[in-house]
Amino acid sequence: MLKVIWENRDNLPYAWKVLNRGVCDGCALGVAGLHDWTIKGVHLCMTRLNLLRLNTMPAMPEEALKDVASLRGMSNRSLRSLGRLAYPMLRRKGEPGFKRVSWDETFSSLGKHFRDADPRRAAFFVTARGVTNEVYYMAQKVARFLGTNHVDNAARLCHAPSTAAMKRTLGIAATTCSYKDWIGTDLLVFFGSNPANDQPVSTKYLHEAKAAGTKVVMVNPYREPGMERYWVPSNASSAMFGTAITDHWFSVHQGGDIAFLSGVSKIMIQEGWINRSFVEDHTEGFEVWKEHLQALSWDSLERDAGLPRAAMLEMAKLLRDARNAVLVWSMGITQHGFGTDAVQAILNLGLAQGYLGRDFNGLMPIRGHSSVQGGAEMGAYSTVFPGGIPINSDNAAQLSQQYGFEVPDWPGYSAVEMIEAADQGDLDILYSIGGNFLRTLPDPNQVSQALSRVPVRVHQDILMTDQALLDGGQEVWLLPARTRYEQRDGGVETSTERRVMFSPEIPRQVGEAMSEWEILRELAIRTFPERAHLIGCESGWAMREEIARIVPFYDGIQHLRQTGDAFQYGGPHLCPDGVCPTSDGRARFHATPLPGLGHQEGTYWVSTRRGKQFNSLIYSEVDPLNGAPRNAVLISQEDCEREGLAQGDGVMLRSDTGQFSGVAWPVRITPGNLQIHWPEGNDLIATGRTDKGGGVPAYNARVTLATEP
Numbered sequence: 053m054l055k056v057i058w059e060n061r062d063n064l065p066y067a068w069k070v071l072n073r074g075v076c077d078g079c080a081l082g083v084a085g086l087h088d089w090t091i092k093g094v095h096l097c098m099t100r101l102n103l104l105r106l107n108t109m110p111a112m113p114e115e116a117l118k119d120v121a122s123l124r125g126m127s128n129r130s131l132r133s134l135g136r137l138a139y140p141m142l143r144r145k146g147e148p149g150f151k152r153v154s155w156d157e158t159f160s161s162l163g164k165h166f167r168d169a170d171p172r173r174a175a176f177f178v179t180a181r182g183v184t185n186e187v188y189y190m191a192q193k194v195a196r197f198l199g200t201n202h203v204d205n206a207a208r209l210c211h212a213p214s215t216a217a218m219k220r221t222l223g224i225a226a227t228t229c230s231y232k233d234w235i236g237t238d239l240l241v242f243f244g245s246n247p248a249n250d251q252p253v254s255t256k257y258l259h260e261a262k263a264a265g266t267k268v269v270m271v272n273p274y275r276e277p278g279m280e281r282y283w284v285p286s287n288a289s290s291a292m293f294g295t296a297i298t299d300h301w302f303s304v305h306q307g308g309d310i311a312f313l314s315g316v317s318k319i320m321i322q323e324g325w326i327n328r329s330f331v332e333d334h335t336e337g338f339e340v341w342k343e344h345l346q347a348l349s350w351d352s353l354e355r356d357a358g359l360p361r362a363a364m365l366e367m368a369k370l371l372r373d374a375r376n377a378v379l380v381w382s383m384g385i386t387q388h389g390f391g392t393d394a395v396q397a398i399l400n401l402g403l404a405q406g407y408l409g410r411d412f413n414g415l416m417p418i419r420g421h422s423s424v425q426g427g428a429e430m431g432a433y434s435t436v437f438p439g440g441i442p443i444n445s446d447n448a449a450q451l452s453q454q455y456g457f458e459v460p461d462w463p464g465y466s467a468v469e470m471i472e473a474a475d476q477g478d479l480d481i482l483y484s485i486g487g488n489f490l491r492t493l494p495d496p497n498q499v500s501q502a503l504s505r506v507p508v509r510v511h512q513d514i515l516m517t518d519q520a521l522l523d524g525g526q527e528v529w530l531l532p533a534r535t536r537y538e539q540r541d542g543g544v545e546t547s548t549e550r551r552v553m554f555s556p557e558i559p560r561q562v563g564e565a566m567s568e569w570e571i572l573r574e575l576a577i578r579t580f581p582e583r584a585h586l587i588g589c590e591s592g593w594a595m596r597e598e599i600a601r602i603v604p605f606y607d608g609i610q611h612l613r614q615t616g617d618a619f620q621y622g623g624p625h626l627c628p629d630g631v632c633p634t635s636d637g638r639a640r641f642h643a644t645p646l647p648g649l650g651h652q653e654g655t656y657w658v659s660t661r662r663g664k665q666f667n668s669l670i671y672s673e674v675d676p677l678n679g680a681p682r683n684a685v686l687i688s689q690e691d692c693e694r695e696g697l698a699q700g701d702g703v704m705l706r707s708d709t710g711q712f713s714g715v716a717w718p719v720r721i722t723p724g725n726l727q728i729h730w731p732e733g734n735d736l737i738a739t740g741r742t743d744k745g746g747g748v749p750a751y752n753a754r755v756t757l758a759t760e761p
């Protein structure tokens with residue numbers, strides 16, 4: 053805490069206002085000021101405190117960017133410490149660095165570029181770093197006003213498979229329950245997620261859940277220390293002795309969840325431990341799913357899961373005895389080439405038990421970054437219009453009528469496809485609102501090459517990142533953005549539990565930074581001034597009025613005025629009493645094939661993990677929860693012994709794509725599996741392997757391991 057005060061010492065009053073009045077710009081758990089809607093007491097964590105400096109830091113001197121060669125090689129952490137982007141800047145091909153330009157020149161030049169461009173060769177990407185629903189909404193509206201559906205957001209890299217699987221299964225693409233349902237449910241199961249690290253205050257909810265008798269289950273290759281025991285600082289007994297969180301661990305192989313869940317489901321069907329009445333009254337496709345499971349051999353299930361049938365039986369018994377359960381999952385499930393199927397396997401199990409539409413039950417894709425939930429709902433998604441409406445000619449015609457201008461009816465590029473298009477020379481303009489493709493996508497070398505090929509690259513951001521230092525085909529622009537707190541007329545964020553929360557404007561002016569939605573809006577106006585009147589949304593208040601009309605389930609957003617104002621769209625539970633918003637009100641089972649990753653002698657499956665960081669912003673070289681440095685290779689004790697390794701010994705991992713030099717870090721992880729930090733491990737990950745349903749890259753690879761002196 054003293055470190056945080058010291059870091060923000062030049063602007064402590066503003067830091068306090070952000071904490072006391074703002075909606076947290078960290079994760080998507082959701083809090084307004086210092087209080088949430090789930091438990092009493094103060095809601096605050098180190099992630100939020102670490103992010104404070106982004107909101108209090110002064111402007112970067114404009115001469116800091118006059119020579120990019122001197123900045124190359126600096127870490128993003130060092131680039132961040134240069135200060136806030138304060139002025140529009142331009143670097144033309146062949147120039148050593150960025151030069152300050154006026155906003156007028158910026159809009160004039162970019163407007164001409166967009167006016168001249170083929171809309172199919174222009175793309176927009178919106179990050180999840182604290183941007184508000186207004187920014188998502190305006191980004192998609194401007195993209196469509198300019199004639200392109202190439203607009204996507206950071207959800208594409210995390211929970212897009214959840215969106216795809218939930219939509220086809222339940223007719224909705226959001227968490228079906230509330231956090232309150234964790235507290236007192238019989239069983240709370242986490243698949244491939246580590247909330248102790250990624251949503252820290254959720255440990256307070258877990259502490260209360262344990263006190264209410266809830267059993268916690270982890271299905272994860274690594275026994276995450278933060279989920280074994282966590283010290284909740286605001287609770288006296290927990291602060292002293294810790295809270296034992298997890299009751300049952302199932303250490304599957306990475307990518308073994310479908311096999312494990314299929315085995316569990318197969319047992320439950322065989323034993324008749326299914327909620328028959330729910331299946332009959334509220335679902336379709338059960339028999340097809342059952343036949344699929346019956347055809348799977350136990351050998352293949354055990355081999356792929358990395359666990360014996362006895363473990364699947366143990367899990368099946370826990371579910372049999374749980375009248376209520378909440379199933380929670382995250383990127384350990386989704387970031388695979390078969391992410392949609394892995395989510396589907398969880399949904400199938402939840403449907404078979406009827407964990408839907410009532411108190412203490414739910415299906416929860418827990419979100420990592422603030423407001424990422426709202427991205428697709430606002431339409432900043434290459435495959436849907438606002439409200440999650442699929443892109444087709446009928447829906448395009450309807451939106452065109454509402455907007456008064458023609459909206460394209462063809463699906464756009466996903467985030468990954470934008471980079472592929474750039475690499476192939478098929479993009480003339482790439483407009484990035486935050487984000488850092490260079491650090492977030494697999495194979496940074498290929499990403500670097502692709503970005504450098506785009507003739508006009510625009511980086512609208514609050515800070516400098518290393519992707520903005522890459523040479524451009526012709527021009528690279530830096531557009532200084534206000535933070536969510538500085539945003540004119542305030543802004544809203546949607547949390548994992550679908551709570552739409554208002555964060556008021558907390559005025560501050562850094563250089564010439566503009567609100568992100570205002571930059572986008574002005575760009576559209578200057579591109580086609582003759583149609584400028586069709587953009588509307590002259591203020592944040594007017595935009596929220598429009599959102600309420602275009603996205604009916606956001607009705608109410610227009611009435612939010614001050615800190616604490618919020619509503620939960622759909623109420624505490626979606627699919628109330630098991631009735632889903634599908635054409636016939638029924639949910640649908642879908643069979644999920646085994647990915648058959650296989651674990652070959654002499655190789656390991658490596659996947660990437662988060663440490664003390666927020667997105668690609670790294671706050672500590674050591675993860676306080678397990679003591680691992682950033683170059684740690686998490687490996688099982690058995691594998692260490694077999695390889696003759698001790699903690700700290702040098703190891704080299706090699707995949708078909710690249711290599712990673714690190715140190716062995718023995719932990720309790722399923723043998724045959726390794727974990728390394730993201731984004732450092734991205735060199736090992738190949739491009740081109742994405743989930744068919746959601747478009748998420750597979751952030752894992754088969755590697756060999758060699759010792760290094």
Ligand code: SF4
Nearest residue numbers: 076078079082097253
């Ligand atoms: S748990 Fe998430 S929402 Fe809550 S304070 Fe921490 S970062 Fe913010």
